[in-house]
Amino acid sequence: MRIAVAQITSGADKAENLQLVADYARRAAEQNAQVVVFPEATMQGFGTGRLDTQAESPQGPFASEVETLAQDLGITIVLGMFSPADQVERDNKTINRIDNLAIVRGQATAEYRKIHTYDAFGYRESDTVRPGEQLCTFELFDVTFGIATCFDIRFPEQFRQLARDGAEVILVPASWNDGEDKLRQWRLLSSARALDSTAFVVACGQAKPQDDRPKEAPTGIGYSRVLDPTGVVLAEAGADPELLVVDIDPEQVAKVRKTLPVL
Template sequence: MRVALSQITSAPSPSANLELVAAQVKTAAADGASVVLFPEATMACFGTSLGPIAEPLDGPWASAVRDIASEHDVLVVAGMFTPSPDGRVFNTLLATSRAHHVGYDKIHLYDAFGFQESRTVAPGDDLVVLGDIGLATCYDVRFPGVFTGLADEGTSVVLLGASWGAGPGKREQWELLVRARALDSTCWVVACGQADPGVPSKAPTGIGHSLVAAPDGSVFASAGADPELLVVDLDLDRVARVRENIPVLANRRL
C-alpha cells in the first residue's frame, strides 16, 4: 500500500484549503499513491470559528474532496468539521474515494494543556474501519483502546490525522505516542500532522514531524517541521509477521 502523508498548513479559508488538497492529491497520485492522508483540520485551521464553516458529508466541501479523490482514483482522508445536533460541531476525519464516503467523528476531545475542544466540538462514539484501514484523530493517540479496538476490527493500518499543539516536550510525546500505539495494536500507524505555521498560537495549529511507525513500534519514515509530501510503501504482510512474534492482541486477558 503506497500512502502519501500531506503535511500542510491549513488556512482559515475552506476554499483555499480545497485548492491545496487538489494540488497535493494530484502530485501524490502521480507518484503512485493509492491513499493520501491529510491532517486534522484540513478544512480550516484551529483558531477559526468552526460553527459557520461546518458542513455535512454531502455538503459542497466534502463532495469536492470526493470528486478530487475519484478523479485520481485514490482514497483521500482529510480533517473537516460537520454539524452536531447540539449546536456544536463534530471534528470529522473524512475518508472518500470512488467506493467510500464516510466520516469518523473524533471520540476523544482535546481538553488538555489549557485548551478546551469540547466547548465547541461534540465527541463521536464509533470507530470507523474501511477494510485494512482504521481512522483516528490527534488526541485519540493518547488512548490505547482506540488502536487495539481498530485492530480487533481487522485493521492493519491506522491513519491518524492531527493538528498537534506546540509546547515543551510535545514533539517527544507525539513521537512516543505514535510508536507506542503501533506497538500496542501491532498495526502500521501513519500519523500526519499540520506543519509548523511558524507563528505562536494558543490553538493547536501543528508542529509538523509527521511519522510512520511500523507494527513493531520502530520509526519507518518521518518528516520535518515544514510543509512536506511524504510517500511511503507499507508492507501489509509485515503485520502478520509481527503479530506472530509479538502476539499481544492474542495474549490479552483484560
C-alpha cells in the same frame, strides 16, 4: 501499498485549503500513491476563527469536491473537516458545537467522528466539539484500515480495539499542539500505538504555522510519521509543509502478530 502523507498548513479559507488538497493529492497521484492522508482540520485550521460558521455536512460541497478530486485522480483521500452537531450552554452562552470528522473519499467511503476531544493543557475542545462514540474501520485493496484523530493517540485501548476489529493500518489525522515536550510526546505516543496495536500507524499532522495563532490552540507542529507494526519509524517529516510517500507491506502485520501476540 504506497501511502502518501500530506503535511500542510490549513488556513481560514475553505477554498484555499481545498486547493492545497488538490495540489498535494495530485503530487501524490503522480508518485503512484494509492492513499493520501491529510491532517485533522484540513477544512479550516484551528486558531483561524470560528469553526461552526464554516462547518458542512459530510455530504456537502467541501466533501463532494474531495470526492470528485479523488475519483479524477484515482486516489483515496483521507482528511479532517467539521460538520454541524448540536447546541450546548456554556457560561450562559449558547454554543453551536461541531463534529470533528475524518472523511474517506475515493475507492472507499467512510466517516469517523473524533471520540477523545482535546480537553487538556488549558484547552477544552469539548466546549465546541461534540465527542464521537463509534470506532471506524474500512476496507481498501483487501486491507483493513482504522482511523483515529489527534488526541485519540493518547488512548492505547482505542488502537488495540481497532486492531481487534481487523485494522492493519491505522490512519491518524492530527493537529498537535505545540509547546514544551510536545514533540517528544508525539513521537513516543505514535511509536507506542503502533507497537500496542501491532499495526502500521500513519500519523499526519498540520505543519507548524508561520502566522500568528493562539498558543493554546492545537495548531500543529509537523513531524508527521509512518511507523511499522513494531514501532519502527519508516519516514518522518520536519516542521514545514511536506509530502511523504512511503511503501508499506500489510502482510507484515500478520507476521508480527504471530510472533508478538499482544492483542
